[in-house]
Structure formats: structure tokens, C-alpha cells
Amino acid sequence: MRAAPQAPEGEQSRSVPLTATPLPAAWLSPSHQLGPTSRFLDVGSGYGKVVLHAALSGPQPPALAEGVEYVPARAAKAAAALHDLRRAAAGAAPVDAARVAAAARDRAALGARLAACELRQGDATAAGTLAHSHIYMYDKVFTPATLGALARQLSRAGGDPTAGTRPAVLVSYRRPCEWRKLGLARAWVQVSHVTMRTTGGQSFRAYVFARA
Numbered sequence: 001m002r003a004a005p006q007a008p009e010g011e012q013s014r015s016v017p018l019t020a021t022p023l024p025a026a027w028l029s030p031s032h033q034l035g036p037t038s039r040f041l042d043v044g045s046g047y048g049k050v051v052l053h054a055a056l057s058g059p060q061p062p063a064l065a066e067g068v069e070y071v072p073a074r075a076a077k078a079a080a081a082l083h084d085l086r087r088a089a090a091g092a093a094p095v096d097a098a099r100v101a102a103a104a105r106d107r108a109a110l111g112a113r114l115a116a117c118e119l120r121q122g123d124a125t126a127a128g129t130l131a132h133s134h135i136y137m138y139d140k141v142f143t144p145a146t147l148g149a150l151a152r153q154l155s156r157a158g159g160d161p162t163a164g165t166r167p168a169v170l171v172s173y174r175r176p177c178e179w180r181k182l183g184l185a186r187a188w189v190q191v192s193h194v195t196m197r198t199t200g201g202q203s204f205r206a207y208v209f210a211r212a
Helices: 049-056 072-089 094-103 107-115 144-155 176-182
Strands: 014-017 039-043 064-069 117-121 134-137 169-172 188-197 203-211
Touching: 039 049, 049 064, 049 072, 049 107, 049 117, 049 134, 064 072, 072 107, 072 117, 107 117, 144 176, 176 203
Parallel strands: 014 188, 039 064, 039 134, 064 117, 134 169
Antiparallel strands: 169 203, 188 203
């Protein structure tokens, strides 16, 4: 699905189901979209659904689709689900594999996409520099301390943009003015906004930022 970029504020936003796409790449310029050299990170990845969407959606998977979840129980369930999917793709569970592989055209393609996934337990703010090109975070529940730490990480200029190790795109549920108060570098510019709709019918506005 393609669409023209939206104005940052004051215009009608689009409504995108969370189950359909984790990152509204269609609202970004081609240079900012997920591609084979991209490194995707979901901060606070829960059960890993957004990470799996990033790996399984689109014509080509990113080089890495990573999720970091702070709560051990959630991270364990996510890792177990990824393990089961990989077993299915390898043919250990033929019935499930046939159903899932059909969505990815064939089992080999599914296995290659799942190989790009990494789901782990940890604290993303303790990682120092974020070596990822595309960062998604459902940050409505993050504490001010966590948000401040993430703002500092995102403001660092490290990494190589050609290798996908420098943050270039951020999707956040925090308004630009909130990020400015937290100290986010002005190199991050809001380029769009989109309404994300949960399976339970709740709608939240997400803000898309690109690094100049």
C-alpha cells in the first residue's frame, strides 16, 4: 500500500491496524523505508508481534528485526513463539508450516525471514548507542526516566547510515514537543503522523520522525 506523505499536524491522519503494519513505511520517502540493509528495533517488544511483522511483511526482509522486552515473562513467551515458528518453517510441524508458509510464498522464504528475527529480554536503555536504522516503540507507558535515556541514545550521531547502524526513522506515540523537552536532538524531524488501531478497537496517534 502506498500513500502520499501527510503533513505533520493539522491534517487528517490515516488509520492503520497494528496487526497490519508495525511501521508506516508507506508514509516515508523511499530512502527511509525498510529494506535489505535496514536494522529494525522494537523497544518494549512484548510478545514480539511487531518484530515478526517487520520481518514477514514487505518484498524483502530487513537485515535484522530485533525486539527487546524488559519483562522476563513476556520475553520468554516471545522467544518460545519464535522458536515454534522456526520449527514449523523447518518442517518439524508440517500442518502449521503449510499454513504459515503459504503467507510467505514458500517454506524456504519463511525460514530466511525468520532468521532475521531476534527477540530477547533486556533493557534497551542500557545498550549505549542504538545501532538500528528503524526504531519503533509503544512508549505511552514508558517512565520519564526511560524516555529521557532513549532521547539521549537517539541523539547520538554514531553509526553508519549505509550499513543501517545509524537511527534514521523513529515511530513513537509521544508528541514532538514532549521529545523536545526530553532533549531529543533537533536533527529528528516529524515527517508524518498516523492513527494506529488495536485489535480491541482502540486508536492511538503515532508520530513518525526522520533524522535529517
